[in-house]
Amino acid sequence: MAITSANQLELLQTAEAVAREKMIDASVVVEAMEESLARAAKSRYGSEMDIHVSIDRKTGKATFTRVRTVVEDDDLENYQAELTVKQAKEYMTDPSVGDVLSEEIPPVELGRIAAQSAKQVILQKVREAERDRQYEEFKDRTGTIINGVVKREEYGNVIVDVGRGEGILRRNEKIGREAYRPNDRIRCFIKDVRREARGPQVFLSRTAPEFMSELFKMEVPEIYDGIIEIKAVARDPGSRAKIAVISYDSSIDPVGACVGMRGSRVQAVVNELQGEKIDIIPWNDDQPTFLVNALQPAEVTKVVLDEDAGKIEVVVPDEQLSLAIGRRGQNVRLASQLTNLDIDILTEAEESARRQAEFAERTQLFMDNLDLDEFFAQLLVSEGFTNLEEVAYVDVDELLVIDGVDADTASELQARARDVLEAASRKALERARELGVEDSLVGFEGLTPQMIEALAEDGVKSLEDFATCADWELAGGWTTVNGERVKDDGVLEKFDVSLEDAQTFVMTARIQLGWVDPADLEGATDDDADETEEGSEA
Incomplete structure (x- = not known):
C-alpha cells in the first residue's frame, strides 16, 4: 500500500474513528501511525537510518524525512544517521557539530508484512493510551461509590462494567450471601486503583467500612455538608455494624439525623447492604463513656481503662453478659473495633x-x-x-x-x-x-537489688550488657501483629518501670561507658526545643 493522495484523508478518518471508539485523543492515534510508518520506512531504506514521519493534521499527507546529525570526525560511527562537518558543507553553509540535516525522501509502499507490523504498533499505542486514560480517570475516584453493571463472574470474583473500564469485586469483598448474574446493576466502593502490566486494575468492595460511610453521606445531607461527622465504623459485613457519629451543631441530634423520619435514611442503607443491622452510636471523646455507648444494647455497671496497654475492663450485670458479648462474640468484637481497645468483659459476680x-x-x-x-x-x-x-x-x-x-x-x-x-x-x-553480676551494675543509681536480680536472671550482668538493652526490653510494650496487639514483657516491668524511665536508665549507662557524649544530647535537646518554639509560633 502506497501513501498516495487517494488514501491520505483515510488516515485521518481512521485515526478519528479509533479515537472516538476508544475515547482517547486523536493525536495519540496519529502519532502511533507516524511511528509505524517510520518503522516501515526503516525496513525499506535501512534500520540504521534515522527516519521521521509527519502526518499533516488537516490534509493527512505523510512526509518522510531522513535526519542526520553533524558530529566530529572521530565520533562518526553511523554514517547513515551522522555526517562530519566536512561532509555537511556540501548541504549547509557554515555547519557546526550538533547541527541537524533533514532531507525529504520518497514515501514507501507498505507490503503485507510491513502493513501488519504497522497495525501492531498502532494497536499497541492505542492500548497504552486507553490504559493511561482509564488510570487517570479512576485514580482520583478512589474512596468513592460507583454504579456498574455485572459482566461476568470468574472464580468467585465479579467483573463489573464501570463505564470506561472494568472493575473487579473480589470474592472476599462481597457480602457473604450476595449472588450476581450478568447485567445486574451493582453499587460498589472503589477501594484501590493500581497500574499493572495488564492495564489499570480497579478494585471494588462492598465490605469496606468506608462503603457504609459513603452510603450514609449519600442518604444524610447533614453528613455531606459536614454538620455531622462519622468518626468510626465497624462492620461484620452482611450481619451487623456499628457506626459512631458526632454533630457540630448542638441543635441537631446526630443519631436522629442518621436514622431519619421513621427510619427512612438508615433503612435505605440497610437495604443496600442486604439487611445488615446498623447500630448508630453517639461519639464521645471520653473513651469509657464511648465504650458504654458502643456496647449497647447491653447495660454496663463499671469501666476500668488501662490507657498504656490499650485495654479496658467492663463489668456488666450477670444477666447482661450474653447480650454484651453478642452472638459468637459479635457485639464485643464490633465495639472493640469501633473504640480500638481490647475489651475484657466481666460479670459483677466475677x-x-x-x-x-x-x-x-x-x-x-x-x-x-x-x-x-x-x-x-x-x-x-x-x-x-x-x-x-x-x-x-x-x-x-x-x-x-x-x-x-x-x-x-x-x-x-x-x-x-x-x-x-x-x-x-x-x-x-x-x-x-x-549469678555473676558485676559491681558496675550493682552500683548503678536507680536500680534496686530486686531489679538487679531480675536483670541477672535475664542474662544482663554488667553495665555494658545493660547499656545495650532496648527501652521496651526493660519496660515492656505492645506490638501489633496481624492486626492484633501482642504484649512484650519487660525485664523490669513488674517493678513499674515506665518506658521513659527505661530510656533514661539506658542513656545514663551509655554516657557512663563513654558511648554517648552528653554534649550531643544537649544539642539535640536544644534543637528539639527550637523546633517546638517554631511550631508554636507557626
Whole structure:
C-alpha cells in the first residue's frame, strides 16, 4: 500500500474513528501511525537510518524525512544517521557539530508484512493510551461509590462494567450471601486503583467500612455538608455494624439525623447492604463513656481503662453478659473495633470474686510479713495499702487515721516493714552476685537489688550488657501483629518501670561507658526545643 493522495484523508478518518471508539485523543492515534510508518520506512531504506514521519493534521499527507546529525570526525560511527562537518558543507553553509540535516525522501509502499507490523504498533499505542486514560480517570475516584453493571463472574470474583473500564469485586469483598448474574446493576466502593502490566486494575468492595460511610453521606445531607461527622465504623459485613457519629451543631441530634423520619435514611442503607443491622452510636471523646455507648444494647455497671496497654475492663450485670458479648462474640468484637481497645468483659459476680481474692492476698501478705492478726491486716487493706513499700515509707499521718493505731503502733509497723524489705534486698543482692553480676551494675543509681536480680536472671550482668538493652526490653510494650496487639514483657516491668524511665536508665549507662557524649544530647535537646518554639509560633 502506497501513501498516495487517494488514501491520505483515510488516515485521518481512521485515526478519528479509533479515537472516538476508544475515547482517547486523536493525536495519540496519529502519532502511533507516524511511528509505524517510520518503522516501515526503516525496513525499506535501512534500520540504521534515522527516519521521521509527519502526518499533516488537516490534509493527512505523510512526509518522510531522513535526519542526520553533524558530529566530529572521530565520533562518526553511523554514517547513515551522522555526517562530519566536512561532509555537511556540501548541504549547509557554515555547519557546526550538533547541527541537524533533514532531507525529504520518497514515501514507501507498505507490503503485507510491513502493513501488519504497522497495525501492531498502532494497536499497541492505542492500548497504552486507553490504559493511561482509564488510570487517570479512576485514580482520583478512589474512596468513592460507583454504579456498574455485572459482566461476568470468574472464580468467585465479579467483573463489573464501570463505564470506561472494568472493575473487579473480589470474592472476599462481597457480602457473604450476595449472588450476581450478568447485567445486574451493582453499587460498589472503589477501594484501590493500581497500574499493572495488564492495564489499570480497579478494585471494588462492598465490605469496606468506608462503603457504609459513603452510603450514609449519600442518604444524610447533614453528613455531606459536614454538620455531622462519622468518626468510626465497624462492620461484620452482611450481619451487623456499628457506626459512631458526632454533630457540630448542638441543635441537631446526630443519631436522629442518621436514622431519619421513621427510619427512612438508615433503612435505605440497610437495604443496600442486604439487611445488615446498623447500630448508630453517639461519639464521645471520653473513651469509657464511648465504650458504654458502643456496647449497647447491653447495660454496663463499671469501666476500668488501662490507657498504656490499650485495654479496658467492663463489668456488666450477670444477666447482661450474653447480650454484651453478642452472638459468637459479635457485639464485643464490633465495639472493640469501633473504640480500638481490647475489651475484657466481666460479670459483677466475677469482678466481686476477683476483688475478694485480691483482698485476701494482700491481707495474707501483711499477716505473713508484719506478724499481724487477720483483723488488723484487713484494716490496712481496707485503707488502700497494697504492698509493704507503702507501709514502710508512707507518711505516718496516713497510718494514724486507722482506728486503733497510735504513734507507737505506726512506728512499729513501719519498722517491721522496713526490716522485711531490707532482708529481701540483701537476699536479692546475694542471689544476683551468685549469678555473676558485676559491681558496675550493682552500683548503678536507680536500680534496686530486686531489679538487679531480675536483670541477672535475664542474662544482663554488667553495665555494658545493660547499656545495650532496648527501652521496651526493660519496660515492656505492645506490638501489633496481624492486626492484633501482642504484649512484650519487660525485664523490669513488674517493678513499674515506665518506658521513659527505661530510656533514661539506658542513656545514663551509655554516657557512663563513654558511648554517648552528653554534649550531643544537649544539642539535640536544644534543637528539639527550637523546633517546638517554631511550631508554636507557626
